[in-house]
């Protein structure tokens with residue numbers, strides 16, 4: 001706490017010119033009215049949350065909005081509700097309450113709520129303001145920053161969406177105390193990702209601080225969120241609409257999405273699948289002669305310390321892997337492109353890899369990980 005009784009925060013800036021915005025990170029921020037006030041243009045506010053997060057944190061956000069005309073819409077919890085039907089419920093709430101173009105939406109929850117509230121803000125009356133209040137580690141280090149919003153379609157995940165940047169991100173690390181263990185680990189997978197693709201100093205820090213992170217030490221979590229957001233903000237500022245380097249944030253995701261789809265969504269958490277996928281990407285990078293084998297082993301060990309899977313599940317044979325990966329968003333002109341590691345901290349998106357190296361990886365996995 002500072003001398004005026006307000007919570008103390010680390011503040012970063014996402015440098016997108018006139019659409020730039022702050023990321024506040026720290027303890028006790030969720031109820032700090034002064035973090036919200038500058039980003040609310042009119043009088044009306046709609047808070048979007050879900051049935052798990054609202055009972056925990058909605059009252060604190062409402063208290064911070066005293067003086068505004070605020071309402072809340074509470075969505076069902078789960079990735080299966082990240083769809084156009086649930087989204088329409090947000091539009092119903094906005095229209096029934098006659099909310100105008102100067103309304104501000106507040107996304108209070110994990111990545112599912114953030115993506116949906118953000119997409120509702122992108123569409124309502126052709127675009128209104130929104131603030132991200134992420135309450136999962138994954139949302140604090142990744143999904144709340146960068147303006148990717150959207151919903152799933154029965155034929156594909158995140159296939160309906162828009163780029164729409166928030167006006168601010170308020171990441172209260174105290175909210176991570178109530179997060180289930182598996183969700184904490186899933187968020188840590190995305191944290192490790194930044195180290196692997198572009199920040200080896202951060203990777204060293206993660207090795208040294210794995211234990212305090214797993215025991216939810218507040219200072220360690222705030223540091224991990226801040227260093228992750230520094231990386232994400234730099235990438236987004238350089239390539240907002242993913243014309244190039246933003247795709248590097250998908251390390252392990254092509255393999256991970258194949259695991260999620262192959263098992264059926266919801267069986268493994270996204271971060272769990274990404275962890276196993278990053279180990280596969282590192283293994284392939286070693287096979288191509290790019291990455292040092294010792295670095296791949298060290299990355300695998302770090303993910304294991306975060307209680308993440310480091311092998312894909314059994315039951316996906318090499319043909320099925322190829323079929324599942326063929327629907328990846330990075331496929332260009334029918335060619336599979338993967339994020340691979342030229343060396344630690346230096347990732348590339350490339351279709352230029354020996355196909356036999358990928359076949360070798362998949363067939364080794366098939367024989368190692370059997371039913």
Ligand code: NAD
Nearest residue numbers: 052077110111112113135136138139142143148175178179
């Ligand atoms: P989630 O939003 O489903 O949250 C995970 C679970 O934790 C949910 O049950 C949620 O209700 C609960 N929860 C949230 N905060 C909590 C808290 N503080 N205490 C207790 N429980 C809490 O999942 P997620 O991992 O946060 O986000 C995954 C979603 O994010 C996916 O839909 C994915 O597509 C999306 N995503 C988007 C981006 C992006 O750039 N927009 C990036 C990565 C992922």
Ligand code: GLY
Nearest residue numbers: 142146148246249
């Ligand atoms: N999570 C990947 C991105 O924001 O681009």
